[in-house]
Amino acid sequence: MEAAGVGPESRSWSTTYVRARLRARPTPLVLLAIAAAVALLVLLPLGFLLDQALSIGWTQIDHLLFRPFVGTLLVNTVLLVAVATTACVVLGVAVAWCVERTDLPGRRTWAVLAALPITVPAFVTSYSWVSITPIVQHFGGAALIVTLAYYPLVYLPVAAVLRGLDPALEESARSLGMGPWRTFLRVTLPQTRLALLGGGLLVAVHLLSEFGAFAMLRFQTFTTAIYDEYRLSFDGPAASMLATVLVLLCLALLIGELGLRGRARYARVDTGSPRPAARARLGRSKWVVLAGLGALVGLALGLPLVTLVYWVLRGGSTSFPVVSLLSAAGSSLELGLGAALLTTLLALPVAILTTRHPSRIAGALERAAYLPYALPGIVVALSLIVVSVHQLPALYGTTPLLIVAYAILSLPLALVATRAALAQAPPVHEEIARSLGCGPLQALVRVTLPRILPGLGAAAALVFLATVTELTATLLLAPIGTQTLATQFWADASTRSFGAAAPYAGLMVAISALPTYLLTRRLGAVAGPRRAR
Amino acid sequence: MSAPALSIAALRKSFGGTPVLTGLDLEVANGSLTAVLGPSGCGKTTLLRLIAGFERADAGTIRVGERVVCDERTYVAPEQRGVGFVAQEGALFPHLDVAANVAFGLARSQRGSGRVQELLELVGLAGLAKRHPHELSGGQQQRVALARALAPSPRLVLLDEPFDALDAGLRTQVRAEVRAVLRESGATALLVTHDQEEALSLADVVAVMRDGTIVQAADPQTLYRDPVDAELAGFLGEAVLLAGELHAGHADTALGRLPTRGANGHGATRGSVMLRPEQILCREPLAGAPRGRVLATQFYGHDATARISLQDPACPEITARAAGHRLPAVGDEVSLVVEGTALAYPSPR
Amino acid sequence: MRIASRRIVIALCAGAALAALAALASGCGSSESSAETLTLYSAQHQQMTNALAKAFERTSAAKVRVRFGEDEGLANQIVQEGSASPADVLLSENTPPLELLAGKGLLAQVNSPTLAQVPARYDSPNGRWVGVAARETVLIYDPKLISKRQLPASILDLAKREWKGKLAIAPSEPDFVPIVSAIDKLDGRAATERWLEGFASNAARYDDNEGIVAAVEGGQVAAGVINHYYWYEQAKEIGAANVRSKLYYFGHKDPGALVNVSGAGALKSSGNPALAQRFLAFLVSKEGQSAMTHSGDWEYPLVAGVAPPPGLRPFATLQAPDLGPADLGNGSAPLALMQQAGLL
Structure with a gap:
């Protein structure tokens, strides 16, 4: 077997050239139209938001935005996003490296365990911490807890890149006299830059709209203040005004990520080596790493699960209403799968546009999808109510509308995974299919889709996870009488019936475990089988 | 006589302001194997992609057979052109086995008809129908890719540097096999390569590409013998260029008076002549013949080259080719004898 | 990997089919009722x-x-x-x-x-x-930290300096705003502003009543202003014998008994x-x-x-102030006062 057939020179030439060529390819108008329609759907809440916010008039805006409390919120929100995102990135990369690039004992198991905290809803994690010690309340605790809850969003994509990385890169670096640390910093880490930035962006934007955890931790951000505005003055327009600040913060994050990304693009890692990568030997420090991973999994996963068990055992309200548990689990599954399918389907054309026909417009359409992700669920839900009640009354209060809301709230998750999969599946296969008589759609179905199926599975799994724990939009938009695990958990937890609430939370974690397992296995297989030569 | 399988006129394409094709013309005769030869980055691959329809030309016309597939008004989608494509590294669909790869372009009704088996036999892989691409060697992958492209009986097959990813030993063999398959199937093929040896040994017609146009298209012997300019002569193989005074039918150079072909002007003009090293023979020193001293030799086995400095100080060193067993030693004094005619290139006025 | 991806597809399809069935079933169910x-x-x-x-x-x-x-x-x-x-x-x-x-x-x-x-x-x-x-406004307190004699006669007393660091409030709970309205109504604007200032410096801010109950029960804070309801829920969940905190009723038509x-x-x-x-x-x-x-x-x-x-005691014995929702207005005045005091 030979190493990659294309020399380093011609590769660098051909990547810039390929990019120029991709740019120059005519963008199919149908694809552009579909992607634009998806972006429009996703931006619907933003239109509603602006309409509401601008209706309150300048004096009100002035009064609402320029008070000391808003300053506190701004400082809180920005600081927390900065600190927690950085922590998630550091933790995610460290765990991914230990699991994928070292001779750590029990790597496969750790790989799954390290991803599982994503299945525990942040409000459950927060409550279990608060019930143990009050010191987690306020800034430090909030940053710690959301870091424990969301670092898998960085860990998963970075681990996937590390797994697929050509070992020749690290070997060349070592042969050029770099120590393991310098090799990691100067060769390995830069290779993960895009995955790392993508994951970091998801965490940061998600934190802008996080409510449950911060409410529990008594930490005030713009989103908690928006809910307060709804709760106390029932003033939708005023709350919308505050939410526009979130949109601006999200725009700043998007621009910041673009800047950090610089000229790097999603590289084609098509010609990976069939050779297994040599793993760094941990030696005696493996005990330190094992202890660290153990502590991490214990804090992020063990602690909330133990709390759930404690509630079940000690709670005065503990009961196992089998019918209600099953029907809530059924609704959650149905909604989660529906949302996973629809969202992945919506993400696909946008991802195809950005990877196969990159342009400013394509980039803008894709990034538009992040804006609703930064908005509190109540804003998105209310906007869908306005549109559907008046324009599509037949849809109002139906499962399909709720699934559309989930899609709007979780599109970036599906986009990230789908785009990564497409970027790693070379377009040459589609061209060959075309030359063999397939139309564009047929080429997509017969060649591209089978190739990126694992990536689509990852996208669907991420959306499923986000959907199963969603509360606000579910309460407002679910068909009347439909209860999900999240709404049932909330109904019991809000009356402090934690024993009654715990079985719902437990089921939520349980049905999320399978997709998470697939995620850890499949996000890495996105590149497909290695080609032997 | 039927129309050529492919004819291209005044084709232009640029990427982001950088011109890649600048008015290219090319014809490919039915049933022929034509090679487009050019250095890396000269736009060969772009040419293939325009013919296949993966990209749109800025201007110019492409006809496949009688049919215009691309001009100012027309753009026929790749799937409707009837043009097969073999990519650099084969690009077999990794999720399909060999048989399914070959059957990919066939209509549903044809997939079970024996056509797949027929093609696999044609490329000599009849036993590997159920293998997956990653279980094949590089050469086998290329042959499957060729069978896949030939399966729907396209009007024309395009091959994009198909042997580039193979190692040297395998390359010659796969090349011969591919050529045999193409001959046997009667397909018309257009191949691009940067390897002149490959182009000359494989193709019926070689079209040399430079700066976005075809500078010369001819059969390999003609091309090698009579390249249109000195640069092309050097690109196609080693060339010895000698300055001299050109007359009708001969030229006076450092190697004496040489009979010439081409560029028969009126009266004497300044210019240069081109000889291939194999035309220059090293002999024991002879009276009357130009002499030189051997500076270095390069041994290839079957033959060898010798770098020789002439006694005439105004003349550069020249390269002569000798059979391996008759190689002079470094430092030897030799006489140089020229066989055949030299190609004359008058200096541009 | 092919097998695994096929498994994903099968799982997705099966899931979708199940979902469709469930939707059908629920549709049938609802069309039955006349x-x-x-x-x-x-x-x-x-x-x-x-x-x-x-x-x-x-x-x-x-x-x-x-x-x-x-x-x-x-x-x-x-x-x-x-x-x-x-x-x-x-x-x-x-x-x-x-x-x-x-x-x-x-x-x-x-x-x-x-x-x-x-x-x-x-x-x-x-x-x-x-x-x-x-629901009735009450003071939840930890008898180990607050003696009977220290209990305030009125909710207004909680703004005094001796309560600094001992008090938990949830100003963003909808229950809290009416208390401010009531004080405004019964004791006037100036008293309300002073009271809010005192509260802002005395009290730790919690997001909701549940948080206050948990904090007092956990011994992290001595007392808090809540609705009686949440204390009873907590008692039911952890068992009455395990409850450490107690409730104090202001009564006497105090705004704190709202x-x-x-x-x-x-x-x-x-x-x-x-x-x-x-x-x-x-x-x-x-x-x-x-x-x-x-x-x-x-x-x-x-x-x-x-x-x-x-x-629970009979409702008639609560001695709540003679104020109904109508008397308390729409809450915009107390909200402005709370914002001014930095509580919101």
């Missing part, structure tokens, strides 16, 4: 709402469909739904959402016999909604106004009120002659 259906939007606790709905179905032969939610979500939802709202009745946890809807002209007049069941103070001043249940009312209103847009009115009447009937007090919830009934849930 009885009248009442659509209730409820921000009240699930067990209490379910008990009321069941009892109503028994007495009326009508079906009740419930959308659960929170005050702010449901009220804003109805505002956005406007005349197209599928809701017949809104049962809220506090009165401001009902006032919001009444102000926008979305609530129908409640039949006067229904209104007459409840003391006028706890009804809408112009008859747009009816009070259903009440009562919060949960109410219900019928939507003007209701497709079945008669049924909606019947439901409102049921809520304040003896059956409705006792269904509520027996639901395991801890709210006071508002109708005379119905006993409160076991363990």
Whole structure:
């Protein structure tokens, strides 16, 4: 077997050239139209938001935005996003490296365990911490807890890149006299830059709209203040005004990520080596790493699960209403799968546009999808109510509308995974299919889709996870009488019936475990089988 | 006589302001194997992609057979052109086995008809129908890719540097096999390569590409013998260029008076002549013949080259080719004898 | 990997098929019922709402469909739904959402016999909604940290310096704003501002009543201002014998003894106004009120002659100030004062 057939020179030439060529390819108008329609759907809440916010008039805006409390919120929100995102990135990369690039004992198991905290809803994690010690309340605790809850969003994509990385890169670096640390910093880490930035962006934007955890931790951000505005003055327009600040913060994050990304693009890692990568030997420090991973999994996963068990055992309200548990689990599954399918389907054309026909417009359409992700669920839900009640009354209060809301709230998750999969599946296969008589759609179905199926599975799994724990939009938009695990958990937890609430939370974690397992296995297989030569 | 399988006129394409094709013309005769030869980055691959329809030309016309597939008004989608494509590294669909790869372009009704088996036999892989691409060697992958492209009986097959990813030993063999398959199937093929040896040994017609146009298209012997300019002569193989005074039918150079072909002007003009090293023979020193001293030799086995400095100080060193067993030693004094005619290139006025 | 991806596809397809079946099944289920259906939007606790709905179905032969939610979500939802709202009745946890809807002209007049069941103070001043249940403001305290003698005579005393660092409040709970309104009403603007200033410097800010109960129970803070309701819920969950904190009732018509009312209103847009009115009447009937007090919830009934849930004092002995929601206004003045004091 030979190493990659294309020399380093011609590769660098051909990547810039390929990019120029991709740019120059005519963008199919149908694809552009579909992607634009998806972006429009996703931006619907933003239109509603602006309409509401601008209706309150300048004096009100002035009064609402320029008070000391808003300053506190701004400082809180920005600081927390900065600190927690950085922590998630550091933790995610460290765990991914230990699991994928070292001779750590029990790597496969750790790989799954390290991803599982994503299945525990942040409000459950927060409550279990608060019930143990009050010191987690306020800034430090909030940053710690959301870091424990969301670092898998960085860990998963970075681990996937590390797994697929050509070992020749690290070997060349070592042969050029770099120590393991310098090799990691100067060769390995830069290779993960895009995955790392993508994951970091998801965490940061998600934190802008996080409510449950911060409410529990008594930490005030713009989103908690928006809910307060709804709760106390029932003033939708005023709350919308505050939410526009979130949109601006999200725009700043998007621009910041673009800047950090610089000229790097999603590289084609098509010609990976069939050779297994040599793993760094941990030696005696493996005990330190094992202890660290153990502590991490214990804090992020063990602690909330133990709390759930404690509630079940000690709670005065503990009961196992089998019918209600099953029907809530059924609704959650149905909604989660529906949302996973629809969202992945919506993400696909946008991802195809950005990877196969990159342009400013394509980039803008894709990034538009992040804006609703930064908005509190109540804003998105209310906007869908306005549109559907008046324009599509037949849809109002139906499962399909709720699934559309989930899609709007979780599109970036599906986009990230789908785009990564497409970027790693070379377009040459589609061209060959075309030359063999397939139309564009047929080429997509017969060649591209089978190739990126694992990536689509990852996208669907991420959306499923986000959907199963969603509360606000579910309460407002679910068909009347439909209860999900999240709404049932909330109904019991809000009356402090934690024993009654715990079985719902437990089921939520349980049905999320399978997709998470697939995620850890499949996000890495996105590149497909290695080609032997 | 039927129309050529492919004819291209005044084709232009640029990427982001950088011109890649600048008015290219090319014809490919039915049933022929034509090679487009050019250095890396000269736009060969772009040419293939325009013919296949993966990209749109800025201007110019492409006809496949009688049919215009691309001009100012027309753009026929790749799937409707009837043009097969073999990519650099084969690009077999990794999720399909060999048989399914070959059957990919066939209509549903044809997939079970024996056509797949027929093609696999044609490329000599009849036993590997159920293998997956990653279980094949590089050469086998290329042959499957060729069978896949030939399966729907396209009007024309395009091959994009198909042997580039193979190692040297395998390359010659796969090349011969591919050529045999193409001959046997009667397909018309257009191949691009940067390897002149490959182009000359494989193709019926070689079209040399430079700066976005075809500078010369001819059969390999003609091309090698009579390249249109000195640069092309050097690109196609080693060339010895000698300055001299050109007359009708001969030229006076450092190697004496040489009979010439081409560029028969009126009266004497300044210019240069081109000889291939194999035309220059090293002999024991002879009276009357130009002499030189051997500076270095390069041994290839079957033959060898010798770098020789002439006694005439105004003349550069020249390269002569000798059979391996008759190689002079470094430092030897030799006489140089020229066989055949030299190609004359008058200096541009 | 091919096999695994195929497995994903199969799993997805199977899931989708199951989902479709479930949707079909639920569709069949709902088309069966030909009885009248009442659509209730409820921000009240699930067990209490379910008990009321069941009892109503028994007495009326009508079906009740419930959308659960929170005050702010449901009220804003109805505002956005406007005349197209599928809701017949809104049962809220506090009165401001009902006032919001009444102000926008979305609530129908409640039949006067229904209104007459409840003391006028706890009804809408112009008859747009009816009070259903009440919760009482109390002080939760840790007897190990606060002696009986230290307990304040009035909620106003909690602004004094000796309470610094000992107090927990949840100013963003809808229960808190009416207390500020009450002080404003009974003691005047200047006293209110002083009191808020004192609170802002004395108290730790919690997000909700549940948080305060957990904090006092956990010994992290000495006392807190809450609704009585949450203490009873906590006691039920951890077992009465394990409860460390105690409740102190201000009484004496102190603003700290204020009562919060949960109410219900019928939507003007209701497709079945008669049924909606019947439901409102049921809520304040003896059956409705006792269904509520027996639901395991801890709210006071508002109708005379119905006993409160076991363990609660009779409503009449609470000595709440003579203030109803109508007297307390829409809350915008106290909100501005709270913002000025930096509590919001």
